[in-house]
Amino acid sequence: MARDQLHQSHFRRRKLKNLWMQFLMTLATVIAIGPLLMVFFHIVALGLPSLNFSFFTELPAPTGEVGGGMGNAILGSLVMIAMASLICIPVGIGAGVFLAEFPRGSIPRTLRLVIDLLASLPSIVVGLYVYAVLVVPMKSFSAWAGTWALGILMVPIVVKTTEEVLRLLPFHYREAGLALGLSRWRVICSIVLRSRRKAILTGIFLALARIAGETAPLLITAFGNRNWPSGLGEPMASLPVQIYNYAISPFEDWHRQAWAGAFTLVSLVFALNLISRALMTSGGTRGGELGG
Amino acid sequence: MNLGVQMGGEELSLEKVSAFFGKKEIVKSVSFDVANREVMALIGPSGCGKSTLLRCINRLHEETPGAWVRGRIQLKNLDIYGPAVDPVEIRSHIGMVFQKPNPFPGFSIFENVVAGLTIRGVRKRSYLADVAERSLRAAALWDEVKDILKAPGLSLSGGQQQRLCIARAIAVNPSLLLMDEPTSALDPISTAKIEELLFDLKKNVTILIVTHNLQQAARISDQVAFMYLGDLVEVGSTAQIFTKPTNVQTENYITGRFG
Incomplete structure (x- = not known):
């Protein structure tokens, strides 16, 4: 009997301890996520009411007038991100394949170091560099300069994620391809890249989400523009820069528009993240060994 | 040659x-x-x-x-x-079958069997379907997968995956x-099942x-x-x-x- 009671009290103590620990962990989670949720609700609360159709389709209204939109900034952001992707995705995937498939030797080792350094560059430094080598000689801010700045930020992310996801594919799959009488090149293109295509796409979307919100390098490269994009040689508006300009302005209406812009930007980045998550989980493979 | x-x-x-x-x-x-x-x-x-x-x-x-x-x-x-x-x-x-079944990830059952042909550029659908059926039959897997050819190769059981790999190896007609x-x-x-299958395979x-x-x-x-x-x-x-x-x-x- 005494033994049973001892057992009971021990059991209750364990239950209490478990409950207490659970409470602590929940608290930690709330503290960690709380501020994030507050930022999110703040942006929704202030941004959503200011959103309307003309926000997406119209040019900014002249100073002092109410209304107008950020259509040009949204389009400008999309143009520069698309241009940067066009240049950087093929280059990034190519370099990632090289590092993953031919990892030995001094060239890959050096390249890997350079990529790591590039990835850790502060974005304002990248902006300054592009300002010095493109904006100053051309004597003009331009969408080209903005594109290059975003591209330099994007390449290392694409290279690193590509390399990592390809390395996750065990070597015996490559051997299986070689044993079928396929050349190394065909094994890489048709088996390695193909079987990891979703994971690579995930990396690309994450890179896009990362550069979509970049402001600092665009401030001193693409600068901003109050008109519709007219050419890549001209200064071009972008969403983050427009938000920045409106937020520091003295006008109430511009503040509202800045919130609407912030909401749009956050939605875009969220959407990119959600897409990449969906891609990651829709692998169709068993046991999740190779999710994609 | x-x-x-x-x-x-x-x-x-x-x-x-x-x-x-x-x-x-x-x-x-x-x-x-x-x-x-x-x-x-x-x-x-x-x-x-x-x-x-x-x-x-x-x-x-x-x-x-x-x-x-x-x-x-x-x-x-x-x-x-x-x-x-x-x-x-x-x-x-020369075909090869490995210790661990290794159907290509992201490839369906059908795509796995004919991978050695399609990757080399063979496109003719009727021919590929023919080869796939013949190879899967030779690997004693046809009856189990004939209705799910579009399912991922990795969704099969370990034993089926290995027979799929055998089918893939013999699809390119090695001697x-x-x-x-x-x-x-x-x-x-x-x-x-695989041992049994070897008796048939060795005819060719x-x-x-x-x-x-x-x-x-x-x-x-x-x-x-x-x-x-x-x-x-x-x-x-x-x-x-x-x-x-x-x-x-x-x-x-x-x-x-x-x-």
Whole structure:
């Protein structure tokens, strides 16, 4: 009997301890996520009411007038991100394949170091560099300069994620391809890249989400523009820069528009993240060994 | 390249084949012949060089950095290490099945079977469908997958995956099939299915199989080669090796005294 009671009290103590620990962990989670949720609700609360159709389709209204939109900034952001992707995705995937498939030797080792350094560059430094080598000689801010700045930020992310996801594919799959009488090149293109295509796409979307919100390098490269994009040689508006300009302005209406812009930007980045998550989980493979 | 089949002749002939990793000799001057449409089992304790020898035969060994081969390997009349021979080309005449089933991730069952053809540029749908059915039937998998050809190859069970890999290997119509412990990762029922399937396969292809399972070697092979520490100790007919081996090491191994 005494033994049973001892057992009971021990059991209750364990239950209490478990409950207490659970409470602590929940608290930690709330503290960690709380501020994030507050930022999110703040942006929704202030941004959503200011959103309307003309926000997406119209040019900014002249100073002092109410209304107008950020259509040009949204389009400008999309143009520069698309241009940067066009240049950087093929280059990034190519370099990632090289590092993953031919990892030995001094060239890959050096390249890997350079990529790591590039990835850790502060974005304002990248902006300054592009300002010095493109904006100053051309004597003009331009969408080209903005594109290059975003591209330099994007390449290392694409290279690193590509390399990592390809390395996750065990070597015996490559051997299986070689044993079928396929050349190394065909094994890489048709088996390695193909079987990891979703994971690579995930990396690309994450890179896009990362550069979509970049402001600092665009401030001193693409600068901003109050008109519709007219050419890549001209200064071009972008969403983050427009938000920045409106937020520091003295006008109430511009503040509202800045919130609407912030909401749009956050939605875009969220959407990119959600897409990449969906891609990651829709692998169709068993046991999740190779999710994609 | 002339690879015309000669009935009853020698399919594969090894002459003083040595395989190295750097300076380390893993396979030491091995010579034997395998007759056309015969099953030869390579047996021996772990690390004796069986798998390495197998990988020399389709020139996969040299893909590992620092690995190289000495000696002469003839597939029919062709010296596969000859100067004019393209290793990629030669591998398409020699199928290989690995220890772990490895259907390509992201490929459906159908795409897996015909991967060796489609990746090389064969596009004709009716032909591919034909090859897929023939190969899957030959691998005794057709009845189980004929309605789910579009499902991912990796959604099958381990035993089915391995038969899928066999189908993929024979889809390119090789005359020689190398199997590296193809059943060691499978349960007894899947193993039995694959062993059964080998009897049908050998009507069309010559098979060289590495196995740790001596009963399996006894059941399925016509010839057995016993390797120990990189040396070929003894080679002979299955009946002779398992009933009256001439070498004492072979006898010790097959009676379970070591290994």
